[in-house]
Amino acid sequence: MPSLVAVCAVHALRPDAGSVGVTAIDKRAVEGAVRIGRLGVRADVQASRKHHGGPDKAVYAYAQDDAEFWERELGRELAPGWFGENLRLEGIDVNGARIGEVWRIGDSVEVEVTMPRTPCATFARWVGGAAARGWVKRFSDEGRLGAYLRVRRAGEVRAGDPVTIVSSPSGAPTVLQMYRA
Template sequence: MKRLKANLISVNIGQPQPLVGLGKTVITSINKTSVDGEIFLSKLNLEGDEQADKKNHGGLDKAVCAYPYEHYPFWEQELGNKLPLGAFGENLTLKGLEENNVHIGDVFQWGQAVIQVSQPRIPCHKLAKRLGNEDTPQCVIDKSYTGFYFRVLKEGTVSVTTPLHFLKRCTDYSVSFVNNNFHHDRYNEKVIEELLAVEELAASWRSMLRGHLEKILEKQ
C-alpha cells in the first residue's frame, strides 16, 4: 500500500448561528472560521467548535469532519464562484486524502491526538443553503465527493501547522466503496454483510446498513 500523505490546508471551527439560504433560515454551525493557533481536540470536537443539531451531527464517531481540497476547483466551476476554505462545513480542509484512497479505520497521528476515519459524510439541506444551490447535496453523492469523519482515539493539542501522519490501515474498504454501496448499491446483500462486520465503521452506519439488509431479506 502506498503510504498516505496529508497536508492540512485549514482547520475550521464554528458555533450555531442563523443561516439564510434558498429562501429559508436555519440554525447551523456550517459557517466555519479558520484558526491558526493550537487548540484542544477532545473525544467530541475541536475546542471552539459546536454542532447546532446534535441529533444528526457530532458525537463520538463524528468528532471531526474532513473535506478534500482537491474537490474545490470542481465546485468552484460548478457553482460559478470562488469558495472560502471551510465552505463545506468541514473542520479539516486537507490535501492528499480523498474518498478513493482513504479507508474506513485508517489511523493518523495529529499533534498530540490520534484520530481514525469512521464514516463518510452524508450531505444535508444545510449544505445546499450554505452554497446556494439545492442540487449540491445530490451532486455530492453522485460524485462521491462527500468528505468523511474522524473519531478521536486519543485527545490532545493540535494545530494547522501539525501534519497528519498515517499510522495504520485497518480495513479494505475505502470511503468511496462505502458511499457506492449505501447510495447506489444498497441492496447488495453480500457487500452489506461484509460492511456490517467492519467494527471500525460507525455504529450509526452499520445500523442503517442493517436496515437495508432486513428489507432485502423480507423480499426473499
C-alpha cells in the same frame, strides 16, 4: 507529505429553514494551536446533534483537492470551513481512506475514519443560489464527500501540521464505497 491546511470552528450560527431553525455550517479557519478533544474541535458546535457530532462524528475532514474541484465547478473561492469541515487537508485522499484508518495529525492527535458525510438539505441551502437546486444529488454523485472522524487521542493541532496514516485496515471499505453501498 499530507498536511493540515486549516482547522475550522463555527463562526456564527445562522438562521436555517430546517427543523432546528439554525445551522452551524458556517465554519472558518482558526489561527494558532487548536485543541481537539473527544467530541471535536474546541469552540466548535453542532446545531443538530441528531445528525452531527458525538464520538463517531466528532470531526469532519475535507480534502483541498476536492474543494478546488468545487471552486472550478461553482466559479468561486471556497475557503477552509465552507463545506462545514473542521479539518481541511491536502495530500491525502479523504474519500479513498478506509473505514477504521487511523491518522496522526501533528505530534499527538490521532483520529480514526468512521463514515462518509451524507449531504443534506441544510448544506444545499448553505450553497445557495442556482447551485442549491439539485445540490445534494450533485455532491453525492461526484463522490467528493469528506469523512467523519473519531478522536482516539486528544491534543493540539495547527495549520501546517503533518498528517500521517498510522494504520489502514486492508479489506475495509473506503469512505466512498461505504457511501455508495
